[in-house]
Amino acid sequence: MTADAPGTDGAPLLVLDGVTKSFGAVAALRGVHLALHSGEAHALVGENGAGKSTLVKILAGAHAPDAGAMTLDGQPLRLRGPADARAAGIAVIYQEPTLFPDLSVAENIFMGRQPLRGLRRIDTTAMNRDAERLFQRLGVRIDPTRPARGLSIADQQLVEIAKAISFDARVLVMDEPTAALSGVEVERLFAVARSLCEHGAAVLFISHRFNEVFDLCHRVTVLRDGAWVSSDRATDLTVDEVVRRMVGRDVASLYPKQDAELRDTLLEVRGLTRAGVFTDVSFSVRGGEIVALAGLVGAGRSEVARAVFGVDRYDAGEVLVAGRAVPAGNPGRAIAAGMALVPEDRRQQGLVMELSVERNATLARRRALSRLGLLLGAAERAEARHWTRRLQVKTSRLGAPVATLSGGNQQKVVLAKWLATEPRVLIIDEPTRGIDVGTKSEVHRLLSELAGEGLAILMISSELPEVLGMADRVLVMHEGRLVRELPRDEADETSIMFAATGQGATA
């Protein structure tokens, strides 16, 4: 575990030793060791709730460890708050975006470090220019002067990334930065991370996508239930081995979509258009079928999903469920017609963070669970227990506020909430964002089962293996248009990426 990697001089830059942290009765970290070397990317993997984000927050100075020590460059490191971590040269991308919605994107990036001009005034021009440069480096286009409110999850993550790299940090910590990004953006992020490594920085990278882990990282540390399991060079490991260490057992085939008998068309979308966002989108989904919407970040996939469900309005076109038109811009009617939408942004649109797990899980079905207008506590609990168990939500108790769950477990609660409504048409935006391998295959099995029961499923996913494993058909979007439709046997990585980047013929 202490073997030298090429390009390092042996002495690690940042060391965590015996770090322990508990939240009440939950032991989130138990005596964890971690050594980050300058010039290296180090992956931290583990199941949902294994303690990865807790470790990140300790590195960030946001949580104080109960026990254990940290050293930076051989010197003891004591962090009394996030400001100390920054001063020590540690930049952090948190799992959940931490943006200020009312402030401009540029201010979000440079808060507390805005470039100054005479009289110590903020130099807005320089700040916007610097932000623009950062985005150029990442190869994305986000207007630095727009407010952060309303950014998609992917854009929020890109802003967080821009913020982190603007520090020129010695240690860059990234907690699932790629969870909502597609291949192209991930590649750009990795290019930036690699160049930071070349300049001597140490990178800590967290992801549930193993191809990314092995693509970027030199070393891999595995956590299980808050405890350190192993640290190895990536070249000495295989995906199967990592998974076995994470889960403690072998995990069967990852993407088991079973062939289901196709039934009548349940969801039909005709000529859906919203000026400047998407144009003339038509497709249909039959019962028993899983249709994936693929494309790059910003191609308009989530926007189409939101419009179909009625969260957003559209300018032209129509949406039919089982042959009957669903009025535009009315999610209530969409739910009544049997639609459910699992949104991409769980904090803003999926969960009430202060409420308990069981309340959140049954939020969308309150009417069915109530009698004479009174909510039946027992029925609510039973229902919540059923779904949270099926999805293996890891929580100390069902009454715990959702905010205290790990990111992946929050995602499971969102899923539970909508599956509990027993929809006919399920629209699901990034179903496994931040969910670990074990549960991911569980979610996939569940989706496959639901399709088998006759549900029509429209799935948006930025993760190509997921799309390829789950979808009966793949619809590829590029700049607001459906450019290609690929049946299962024609869909592969190349054909999808080809269409998604706007090359090749339109369908």
Add this chain to the structure above:
Amino acid sequence: MSLTDAGAPERAAGNAPSDPGRQRRGLTERLLAVRELSLLIALGLLVLVTTVRNDRFLSGQSVKDLLLGCAILVILAVGQTLVIITRNVDLSVGSILGLVAFATGSLFLSAPGTPWPVALVVGVALGALCGAVNGGLIAVARVPALVITLGTLYAFRGIDYYWASGSQINAADMPPSFLRLGNQTVLGVPVLFLVALVVVAVVGFYLRSYRSGRELYAIGSEPAAARLSGIPVGRRVFAVFVASGAFAGLAGVLYAARFGTLDAAAGTGLELQVVAAAVVGGVAIFGGSGSAYGAALGAVLLTTIGSSLAVLRIDPFWQQAVVGALILAAIGLDRVLALRVAARLRGRSAHGA
């Protein structure tokens, strides 16, 4: 501002297909400008309509009265803006004003030779002290500012009553130089209003151009994120309450100078007017947005409504209703603007590939 030139060359080199954000005054800033413009228009219309009905409304004396009348509310509203931006509220400003006004009077009563600048400093310091009490309690008790300042609203007023114990201070007890401060004009503009203008300009400039000012917005916009990005949230909030107290203290001294006659009830109920002015001025009650200029315009608008209803001989009863309607209209306007911006932003989801 020369916001146009600097960014251009890099952009040309970039992979920009369409061109969002070309109006270099950023979207976020333009939103504020629209908000402030709408207040100016409302104010203009109000003055116009009132003047048409009664042309004496724009006479020198009446304008002077109007400016004099709104100065104190403007100062308080600006102080309140600092607090509300951080997602807090200070309900004790009316009581602080009363306490400081009475203290100023008492100071002149017990030490007749005191020069007025000393009284000014003492008053501001006393206000700041009251603000520090608020800030300290909030930091220690970890109870919402609404509750704490509701408590100190009564506490400060109680001290005021105990101190005054039914007595009154009259203009005769105060030095003429101090009283002149309250009524003098420079080129026809009351000194009081000039002081308010300075306060607005200083705070407005600070909020917009200084790092710590921007951090106040960050705190109100997303407190948890503010903490994670290393902003000293506790210290900033404390400072904001001290500032709000100090401005209330300044307002108290000016109140004493303007009215001369003081009892323990001075400024009772003022806090709600102050909050109303800020909200009408576009300061979001949940923090994170708004400006000192907007709040000041809100205060001017509320005061002007009061006078114009009087000029138009409309039952004062309606004044309350009008203020209520105005607050609702302001909130509605904010909502509409927010929706329009959201729609605009969604329309430009352009990403370079």
